[in-house]
Amino acid sequence: MQITPEIVKKVASVARLKLTEKEVKEFTPQLSEILDAFSKIDEVDTKSTKMSIQPVELRNALREDIPGECLSVEDALKNTEHKKDHYFKGPKVIE
């Protein structure tokens, strides 16, 4: 399909990426070419084929409902630069 600069910008914004005009210009033909090449899988008949979510057959990995150890609050917050009174601090949620 034809990828336009508008599509690139729209998808980028869904993914919370703000592209520069230069990036949009660079990415648009690249992504067009890549998606065209990937569309090749259309040729494969998969009408009665199941999905393989993982490459090996995997079933039923369940955990018993028994409490385990938690991190200390210090470790939980160790890697954030934005914290206050044992809370993480995040950006405001209203525009």
Add this chain to the structure above:
Amino acid sequence: MKFSGDVVVGLEIHVELNSETKLFCSCPRKEKENELPNSRCCPTCLGMPGSKPVLNKAVIDFALKLCLAMKCKIAPELIFSRKSYFYPDLAKNYQVTQYELPLGSEGEVALSSGKKVGLTRIHLEEDPASLVHNGGVQQSASVLVDYNRSGNPLAEIVTKPEMNSADEARDFMKQLITILGYLEVFDVNNGIIKADANVSVKESGYSRVEVKNITGFKEIERALNYEIARQKRDVSEGKTIAVETRGWDADKGLTYSLRSKESEEDYGYIIDPDLIVTEITPDWIDRINAEMPELATEKLKKFLDDHGIEETTAQVLSKDKKLAEMYEAVSSKVDSSLASKWIRRELPRVLNYQKKTLEESGITSEHMISLLTLISGEKITEKIGQQLINKLGEGPYDVLDYVKKEGLSVVAGESELEILCGEAIQEAPQAIEEYKSGKEKALNYVVGIVMRKTKGQAKPDVVMKVLKKLID
């Protein structure tokens, strides 16, 4: 979809399931007293790079109970997906939920009117973190995030748009709470239950408005009544009702428009490749079926048809699993109308006064059987019975021992009383004459004689009644 009602309401309800640990990690689910923010977390529920989810088996048991109680079809496989959107309360900026194949589908719940409300789906998902806005959402320049709740197990129950009033929506919630209480999959006292409602009115041509984040089932009715009135008023003022998402402000008691962008998000679901398929085998469903308690609707039917107790009483008892079970145990030993009356009225009165739950009070069906057997055998008066149950409210004790020790039992039944009354009539001919000539009070003297004969353990009103019968 074609609608006919004046008002059309559908609900999406999130119920926090009552497991010990979170959905995908072994952090405790329950809030601890005076816990610090971010003290009930691990790499998984904080979304730390390198962490991985592992599914909690008990949560599936709980969800299966819920599906069976609501007569859902159960999927043969449990698969989780990633719902992608960015928000500060999401540890990974995606929520692990179910998309393609919900655990339960096509269920139903009966309202108290008997009307059945269809369910589209029941699925499992993880709870986001809690946000604290200093000085309110609008003013706060940043948000504080506590991941203690992050990853808690939620069941999402989605109804068909088949309710036709705020009242029905509230009733649905009440039925749901009763079922949850019976299944013991939800902490009725501390658990979180939230609802999103979609509501539309005939006047607007059923333009669908979603009202998000209504906490607690009592709020449902308020929020819907407000929203229904708003839509009708707007239509009557010539405004069009936009298809939109609105928030519910419980403090101000009104709904408000959320930015349309927030409802347009493309979630880009993929199957979570960190999790694998769980097979819901027929054996598993059989096991859950075997563990299923008798539900409120079944109990109600039994109370009405087999026990023949009065309808309102039967409804009150069947709503509360603990009361219903106590009634069943007690009525196997004691007359069912006496048992139902006391367990519906006297017991809740005492618990209410003591501000205790039934478990906390320690009152058992054995206590109630002792007490009610004494009353039905007329060994004690109802008045004494009330004193005894009040005392049970303060703390459990041996009812029979206490009655014996304190000499509270009624000395005799009516037949024995008749003999004593006969004697007393012979002993006080003058008083009898006065009574016969119209002096009612004269009989009190004779009652006194009888009371002396019984050492005070007869019921004066009964004595009076027996005397009158003998004289007349």
Add this chain to the structure above:
Amino acid sequence: MSNEQIVSEVESLNKEYRYLNEVSIQESSAKGKLSGVCVSVKDCIVVKDMQSRAGSRVLTGYSPVFDATVIQKVREQGGTIIGKTSQDEFGFGSFNTNVGLGLNIPLNPFDKTRCCGGSSGGAAGLTQKAGFHHIALSESTGGSIVCPAAFCGVYGLCPTYGLVSRYGLMDYANSLDKIGPMAKKVEDVALMLEVIAGYDEKDSTSVKHEKEEYSSFVGKDISGMKIGVIKESLGEGVDPQIASTIQEKIAVLESKGATVEEVSLPLNNSYSLAAYYLIAMCETSTNLSKYCGMRYGKHESLEGSFNEYFSGVRSEHFSAEAKRRIIIGTFARMSGFRDAYYIKALKVRTKLIEEYKKTFESYDVLISPTMPVIAPTFSEIGQMSPLDHYRMDILTVGPNLAGLPHMNIPAGFSKDMPVGLMVIGNHFDEGKLLQIGKVLE
């Protein structure tokens, strides 16, 4: 060698070749199979208290509060951890040139104008150059172990999906990622696999496979083994000198009693690249969402709405290739497109696995060159479009997509650069790969 000597050797190597993002020694007090062995760790595997960035600036400063399961196992066996090796950002590349912003590109040990291969380039280069007893922990999503091993002339084994726990691996694509060893000797590959393989209840995709003595396969006779040579891998687009080097090695295998036949994998040859990249990009675009400057890694000052803040951090600190993959992955799973790309790719994957499984009914192992070219020069790489770049993985994506174990075996040289032979086994047939590896030593 003392720790000081190791540090000084690693640091001087690093100055010249830039193999590590982080040089840091963590010794273990335990005694075991890895006592006296230095273990380098690909940057995407978390090591407690050691900066772990998965080669990305967005993870600057991330100091994990827990160990990956493989790290815990290395410590239990007495291994000394020496640092974090360079990689393409999150594994996004085949040349280790797509490093995160501000990070260094490692240089090929045989020719500094050429790349190491990727994405585990630092691991391969260091394995080739280290003068002390060293085994690398590397990781492959679509060929990231065997490709750099081929370009740097070392052994690299990517195990069956699920054999080695991914707990503590910072995800590129969860249904494709595998941790595996790289070493200069087959024995060391087997040794490390013995240490890290095994079921882990912390990783739901971990497989309950019986424990195996991988070392016992090294040196085992291969006579009677049936080997399939993948026809498409030696034809068009493959450096003729590479093809002839592989043919020489095939002759060696025949001389040791193996039967060799040509096999064809037409579906994999045509569709594995597209199916692989679609699945990898869809998964990675969700994995990378968590990097937003709130809980770890790069932070900015908290200004603007959450959308502005998250977009700012992500746009500033992801490199161009990460952005491309996030955008393609996000697009391919958007409603309206997900059936045609994402869901379709998962179904095609089933077909491709079936093709391999059918082939393994007749053959013990399959053989092809690891890469169709020798390590390209940096200027050659500069000429490639992103799609050209992806196409370099044509031979390695198949076994990765199917979760099959595969190993690079140094096979000789072309233009003084190493040539790698790739041997692919059926699920859990790592032992056979080690047998072949030793025979071709």
